[in-house]
Each structure stands twice: as structure tokens, then as C-alpha cells.
Amino acid sequence: MKHLNKFLVAVLVVMSLSSNAQDGNNPWAISFGVNAVDTRVSAGIRSGNINDKFSNYFAVKENWNILPSVSYISVSKYVGDNFSFGISGSVNKISKFVDWAGPGYNDMKVYNPGDLMYYGVDGSLRYSLKSLIKSKVLEPSLKIGGGYTFFGDSSFGTLNGGAGLTIWLSETVGLNVESTYKKSFGERTVGTTTVPDAPSHFQHTAGLIFKFGGKDTDGDGIYDKDDACPEVAGLKQYNGCPDTDGDGIIDGNDACPDVFGLAALNGCPDTDGDGIADKDDACPEVAGLAAFKGCPDTDGDGVTDASDKCPSVKGPKENAGCPWPDRDGDSVLDKDDRCPDVKGTVANNGCPEISPEKINELNAYAKTILFDSGKSSFQAQTLPVLQSITAILKEFPTSKFSIEGHTDSDGKDAANQTLSLDRSSAVVNYLVENGIDSSRLSSTGFGESKPIDTNKTKAGKANNRRVEVNLVK
Structure with a gap:
């Protein structure tokens, strides 16, 4: 149990020191799952063939040490430009240690060194290839970093390099697998059954990854940093701004946000099609003229039909849109005719002149x-x-x-x-x-x-x- 305390400490360090990962919308990511440790890579003579050292990569049953429980956790934060930085902690139990039995390069043996506890704390800088392959689901990545490994009673630093693949099930949840080569800076005991010292090794992980940290105040699925209207739920095609009436004009620019309208009229309707928005149209059901606030003037006399007592005949405004009468037919309008019922002369203001x-x-x-x-x-x-x-x-x-x-x-x-x-x-x-x-x-x-x-x-x-x-x- 004393080694479990080391793992818990490592996890706490991860949770408190982690910085940088997934993307700009959800900058934080946490992943956890199982890990496998394979010491085959460092078995054999130091001058042995490099291909031999990386042989049997997928000898899971023979060489991999897997703890059947959640045995690693990592936290990371997005830095920018496809880079993220993270810290991880892992625990395992070494019951399969691969060592060289000699004299040939392939003369290997696997033995249990006494169920050694394995703890690792690692930091890594990861580069995502997701944008390069233009995929929304598959995210391959490469990473480099370093860490410190507790291997039984031994401990040593490592230089790490690896690759991984995340399959995103949704925008924030994915399945993640990674393989990391950890180059030991310590000396490994070779060709002995004694407790191993500082072996270089592969560590493989598989688990779930969750992105988080993105803020979406209005809950419209568009993060605040990309949301032009972060306080009001809106649509993605309008950068998070609403279009209540569905006329293609966001409410902030829509003079009539609750009624479907025309772009040319700032989102307001024009029922009679006269180019004047209904809200400004005194006669919204009948096509009219802007000069008369959208009301018609059929006879063109400057008096709107609604006020024109003679809408089909031109007449002056002073006579309610009707032409002035000339009852006596003397060419002097009644309004100017001092004798409207008696035919007269223009010179005598419509009255007859005495001879x-x-x-x-x-x-x-x-x-x-x-x-x-x-x-x-x-x-x-x-x-x-x-x-x-x-x-x-x-x-x-x-x-x-x-x-x-x-x-x-x-x-x-x-x-x-x-x-x-x-x-x-x-x-x-x-x-x-x-x-x-x-x-x-x-x-x-x-x-x-x-x-x-x-x-x-x-x-x-x-x-x-x-x-x-x-x-x-």
C-alpha cells in the first residue's frame, strides 16, 4: 500500500499542475483508462540489433503488464497552434519482466520479478494532426516529453516519445489509445534474475478522454468566444445570434425581430409590396407612395384616396380632392364666383356685367x-x-x-x-x-x-x- 500513496500523490500533482490541451473551445481535457508496460524493448545486449529490440511489439499475452482497473489519468490544456501540454500519472504491477537469456540476440526469457509496483509521472508536449487530415472524428497525434518512473525500489528519469489516436464520439468525448517509448536514464541489470534496475520500456494506454472548460453562457451549443451573442441563444450560421422570425436577419439587426420580413427593409414585412415597411405604412394593405406614408393617390392630385372625396378625379386639396364646380358655366369657379348661380364674366368675378x-x-x-x-x-x-x-x-x-x-x-x-x-x-x-x-x-x-x-x-x-x-x- 505504500506504493499506492505514491500514485495518489502523482494524481494530485497532475490535477494541480496540469496545463494545456485539446482545442480553443474546450481547452482542458482529462483522460483515464488502463495502461500496459512492456520491457521487451530494453532486453538483450546493448549492442544488439535495433530491430530485435522492437520486435514482438504486440506480444500482449507474453510481455505486457496490465492492471485490470483504471490505472492512469492525465490532464492537459490546449496551448494553441495544435499544441497541448499535459501531465499524467500511472500505476501498474510488473509480473512479466523480459530479460536476455543469451547467448543469441533472440534468447529472451520472461519472469516475474516479484510483482513489482510501477508508478509513473510524465509531462508531454503533444501535436495534433487533426487539422492536417481535416477530420472531425479521427485525431492522430505525436508527443515528446519526459518523466520519472518508480520501478520497485528503483526510480529513474525517462525521455519519452510516442504517438496516439483519438476517435471522437462527440465534440467532447472520445476514445484514446497511445503508445509511448520511455528511454531510461538509469542502468539496467542484464542477464540476471535479480530485481531489475532501470529498464527502458514501452507504455501503452487506452481509455476515455473528455474535453471541457468551454463556456457557453446561453446554452446554444456555440462557445462564448465564438458567439457574437453570448447572452442569448442563437444559431450557428449566425455566429450564435438569434433570428426569432426566421427571415435570415439576426434579431440585433432586425427592425421587426418577431415578424418575418425583407432584408431590404431591415427585416420588416411589406404586405402591400409598395417598398414601405408595414410599421411605417399608414395603409399597409394597399400599395401606395412613400410621399404619403404608403397610402395611394389614384388620381395623382396630392390628396390620398382615404381623404379624397373624388379619388378618381384630380382636384385641389382645399376642396377635399375634388375639382372646383362652376355651376353657372361661366368659366369662373364657384369658389371665386361672386355670382355662382348666374352666368357672368371673368372680368366681373363671375357676375353679369350691366350693359x-x-x-x-x-x-x-x-x-x-x-x-x-x-x-x-x-x-x-x-x-x-x-x-x-x-x-x-x-x-x-x-x-x-x-x-x-x-x-x-x-x-x-x-x-x-x-x-x-x-x-x-x-x-x-x-x-x-x-x-x-x-x-x-x-x-x-x-x-x-x-x-x-x-x-x-x-x-x-x-x-x-x-x-x-x-x-x-
């Missing part, structure tokens, strides 16, 4: 307006005349008129002036009372100052007593 003939007609009526003598009140037979004047003024609703009163020369000038003004005002009052806007009318009196006939005859005086209607321009 000279109508002015003459008005004045012909005005001459027949009769007043009570010396007063401004109308005689009864004058009312139809006033009605006719009113009707003509209504035909021209925007025209303005001046009502002028005149007298003959009878009486004093001042009295005639007042009388003429009163009579023109009486006419204006009648017209306003009968529907003519007062703003269209003005009145003035000229007394006897503007006669149109002689005041020396009765007929002339009658002509001078008059009311005139003049167009104000």
Missing part, C-alpha cells in the same frame, strides 16, 4: 318716377316703375349704382338742393327695403345745377325734375 342698354332702360324708368309736389314721397302710379328698377338691379348683384336727384329752377336753390337729395334718398330706401344691398347704392342731390332741358318751358322743367341711375365703376 349700356340696361343703364338706359334704368334711366328711362327713373324719369317716370313721380313725387308728390314739393315732397320726396312717391305718387302711387310710380310703384310699378320702382319695382321694375329693383328687378333690373337684382340681375346684376355685384354692380353698384349712384342714385342722383335733380330739380327744375323753380324755388330757392337751397330748397331745391335739399329736395333733390331727399328724393334720391327715398329711391335708395325703397330699393334697400326691397332686397338690394345698401352697400351697392349711394344717393346724392344736385338741385337745379344740372338741367338737361330749358327751365323756360313747362315741358323743359318736367324733364329737369328727374332721378338718374348711374353705374359706379
